[in-house]
Amino acid sequence: MNETQAVINPSLFGEVIPYEHALQFDRWMKTHTQPYRKLMSFYSCAMMEIETKFKVLNEDLSLKYDRNPIESIQTRLKTPDSIMHKMAQRRVPLSVEAIEQSIRDIAGVRVICSFQSDVYMLAKALLSQDDITQIEIKDYIRHPKQNGYRSLHLIISVPIFLHNEKKSMCVEVQLRTLAMNLWANTEHKIRYKKDYTVTPQDAMVLFECAKECASIDKKLEEIYHHIQETERIHEYDDSG
Numbered sequence: 001m002n003e004t005q006a007v008i009n010p011s012l013f014g015e016v017i018p019y020e021h022a023l024q025f026d027r028w029m030k031t032h033t034q035p036y037r038k039l040m041s042f043y044s045c046a047m048m049e050i051e052t053k054f055k056v057l058n059e060d061l062s063l064k065y066d067r068n069p070i071e072s073i074q075t076r077l078k079t080p081d082s083i084m085h086k087m088a089q090r091r092v093p094l095s096v097e098a099i100e101q102s103i104r105d106i107a108g109v110r111v112i113c114s115f116q117s118d119v120y121m122l123a124k125a126l127l128s129q130d131d132i133t134q135i136e137i138k139d140y141i142r143h144p145k146q147n148g149y150r151s152l153h154l155i156i157s158v159p160i161f162l163h164n165e166k167k168s169m170c171v172e173v174q175l176r177t178l179a180m181n182l183w184a185n186t187e188h189k190i191r192y193k194k195d196y197t198v199t200p201q202d203a204m205v206l207f208e209c210a211k212e213c214a215s216i217d218k219k220l221e222e223i224y225h226h227i228q229e230t231e232r233i234h235e236y237d238d239s240g
C-alpha cells in the first residue's frame with residue numbers, strides 16, 4: 001500500500017488502524033498539511049479578489065443604472081472531504097500539486113442578480129478586466145441542463161499578490177438571477193448529488209418549476225424595461 005491509499009482507504013475509519021498505517025498517515029499529514037493549508041489560503045485570497053471585483057462593479061453600475069444589479073454574493077471554499085471525494089472519483093493520485101491541477105472549483109463565488117441581463121452584463125465586465133483570464137464558460141441559461149437548471153458558470157484565473165510571489169488561481173463563478181437561485185437551492189436540497197433518485201413525475205414537476213422561474217424572470221425584466229422606457233418618455237416630454 002502506498003501513502004495515498006493509506007489516506008483514502010475507507011477501512012481506516014471505524015476500525016482499529018494498523019500501527020504501520022497510523023505511521024504512514026502521520027507522515028503523510030506532516031508533509032501535506034502545511035502545503036495543503038497554504039494552497040487553501042491562496043484560493044481564499046483569490047475568492048476575496050473576485051468578491052471585491054464584483055462589489056466594485058456593483059457600486060460602479062449602481063451609479064449608472066440607479067439600482068444595484070447584484071442582490072447578493074456568496075463565497076465558499078470546497079471542503080477537504082469534498083476535495084478528497086473528487087480526487088478519488090477522478091482517480092487522480094492524491095497530492096497538493098494534483099489537487100491544484102485537477103480541481104478548478106475549490107474557490108467558488110456565486111453572484112445573485114436582479115435580472116438575466118445583469119448576469120451577462122456582470123460576466124462581460126469581469127471577463128474584460130485585464131488581470132482576468134477566461135478558462136471556461138458554461139452557459140446553462142441559453143442552454144439549460146436537462147433537469148431545468150439555469151446559471152452562467154465561468155472558470156477564470158486571477159492573480160494574487162503575496163509577499164514574495166504572484167500566483168494565478170482558478171475560481172469558479174456562478175451567476176444567476178434570484179428566481180434561478182430559488183430553483184437551484186431548492187432542487188439541490190431535494191435531489192442534487194443525493195444517492196436516491198426522484199421519480200420521473202417529480203423530475204417533470206421540477207423541470208416545469210424551472211421553466212416557470214425562467215418565465216417570471218422574463219416578465220419581471222420586461223416590466224423593468226417598460227417602466228424605464230416610460231420614465232424616459234416622461235423626462236423627454238418634461239424637458240420639451
Ligand code: GTP
Pocket residue numbers: 105138145147149153183184185187188192
Ligand atoms: P461538479 O463536478 O459538480 O463541479 O460539476 P461540473 O464540473 O460538471 O461543473 P458544472 O459547471 O456542471 O457544475 C458545477 C456546479 O454548478 C455544481 O457544483 C453546483 O453548484 C451547480 N450545479 C450544476 N448542475 C446543477 C443542478 O442540476 N442543480 C443544482 N442545484 N446545481 C447545479
Ligand code: MG
Pocket residue numbers: 105
Ligand atoms: Mg463543483
